[in-house]
Amino acid sequence: MTAASPPEVLRAPLVVEFPFTRSLGPVQSAFLTGLRESVVLGVKTSDGRVVVPPVEYDPVTSEEIRDLVEVAATGTVTTWAWNDRPRPNQPLGTPFAWALVKLDGADTALLHALDAPGPDAVRTGMRVRVRWAAERTGAITDIACFEPYEDAPDAPAPAPGAGPAPHDGVFEDAVTGIVAEARLDYVYSPGRAQTAYINALSEQRTVGERCPSCHKVYVPPRGACPTCGVATTDQVEVGPAGTVTTFCIVNIKAKNLDIEVPYVYAHIALDGAGLALHGRIGGIPYDQVRMGLRVEPVWTEGGRYPDHYRPTGEPDADYDAYKELI
Ligand SMILES: [Zn+2]
Numbered sequence: 001m002t003a004a005s006p007p008e009v010l011r012a013p014l015v016v017e018f019p020f021t022r023s024l025g026p027v028q029s030a031f032l033t034g035l036r037e038s039v040v041l042g043v044k045t046s047d048g049r050v051v052v053p054p055v056e057y058d059p060v061t062s063e064e065i066r067d068l069v070e071v072a073a074t075g076t077v078t079t080w081a082w083n084d085r086p087r088p089n090q091p092l093g094t095p096f097a098w099a100l101v102k103l104d105g106a107d108t109a110l111l112h113a114l115d116a117p118g119p120d121a122v123r124t125g126m127r128v129r130v131r132w133a134a135e136r137t138g139a140i141t142d143i144a145c146f147e148p149y150e151d152a153p154d155a156p157a158p159a160p161g162a163g164p165a166p167h168d169g170v171f172e173d174a175v176t177g178i179v180a181e182a183r184l185d186y187v188y189s190p191g192r193a194q195t196a197y198i199n200a201l202s203e204q205r206t207v208g209e210r211c212p213s214c215h216k217v218y219v220p221p222r223g224a225c226p227t228c229g230v231a232t233t234d235q236v237e238v239g240p241a242g243t244v245t246t247f248c249i250v251n252i253k254a255k256n257l258d259i260e261v262p263y264v265y266a267h268i269a270l271d272g273a274g275l276a277l278h279g280r281i282g283g284i285p286y287d288q289v290r291m292g293l294r295v296e297p298v299w300t301e302g303g304r305y306p307d308h309y310r311p312t313g314e315p316d317a318d319y320d321a322y323k324e325l326i
Contacts, residue, residue, distance in 0.1 A: 010195045017183035027056045029176055030169030035142035038132055041068050042106050052106035069164040071105035073130040078102050078109045082119040091145050097122045101146055105164035113145040138175030193223035204299050210234040216274035239270035243317040244293040245326045264289045269325040276325050283310030292316035
């Protein structure tokens with residue numbers, strides 16, 4: 001006799017994305033507009049250091065700082081890491097180095113991509129220069145990347161002591177705001193316990209897991225009892241009927257949700273479950289829903305979970321029967 005192999009744990013790709021809009025203020029506006037004009041600006045701090053990319057407040061004194069200076073488009077790699085597998089929307093589509101580059105005239109380093117044939121071609125201390133994007137809009141991507149700049153005898157690093165020139169930061173048609181697209185691609189796995197829960201739902205069954213120590217039945221199961229700190233392994237089928245433990249009346253229509261308001265959203269303790277899950281109550285006027293109402297799930301064709309719960313017609317449950325589950 002052989003043990004059945006455990007069911008495969010579910011996985012699904014998920015994407016979270018939103019545009020993040022921000023205004024720039026005088027310093028960042030000058031910096032990004034400068035990039036559009038192929039000029040790299042830094043800011044001078046109270047102790048005479050030049051910070052690139054510029055900050056608006058002195059890192060030491062926290063005073064507002066506005067003394068912009070122009071630094072060179074050439075610099076030196078201070079440290080780096082090789083990126084073998086560029087992700088979508090990264091600066092380069094081929095493997096590249098993420099490098100901290102101290103531009104000539106700056107005292108701090110700027111993080112950006114360095115285009116190099118391989119990690120053997122990158123080293124701390126190597127000379128690099130900005131490769132400007134062909135089309136520039138006033139964004140950090142106006143620097144397409146850095147590129148090696150070892151063989152440029154006509155443009156050596158500036159002599160020590162030759163400080164960067166002041167810049168008034170004034171450009172025509174300054175960039176005053178940016179929209180940064182935030183996007184997170186990831187693969188979600190609900191784990192062993194919730195995989196079993198989801199697989200059971202596909203058969204219109206609700207399966208929880210019982211804690212071996214306190215015997216509470218978790219629905220949906222998380223794989224462990226947070227009270228006892230032990231794994232839950234015993235699967236328990238609960239429901240299908242349950243009891244409304246508490247509820248609210250929804251009066252505001254949600255975007256993309258085709259349900260007429262008002263409707264009732266309730267906590268429902270399925271029979272045998274040690275905590276309530278939530279669902280919509282239908283099949284009864286919203287103002288007749290009450291604590292203790294006995295309900296059962298209503299499935300729609302192909303639904304992955306109950307569409308809503310409706311009254312079973314049984315007498316209401318005694319308060320004592322569900323008071324611990326509210
Ligand atoms: Zn427990």
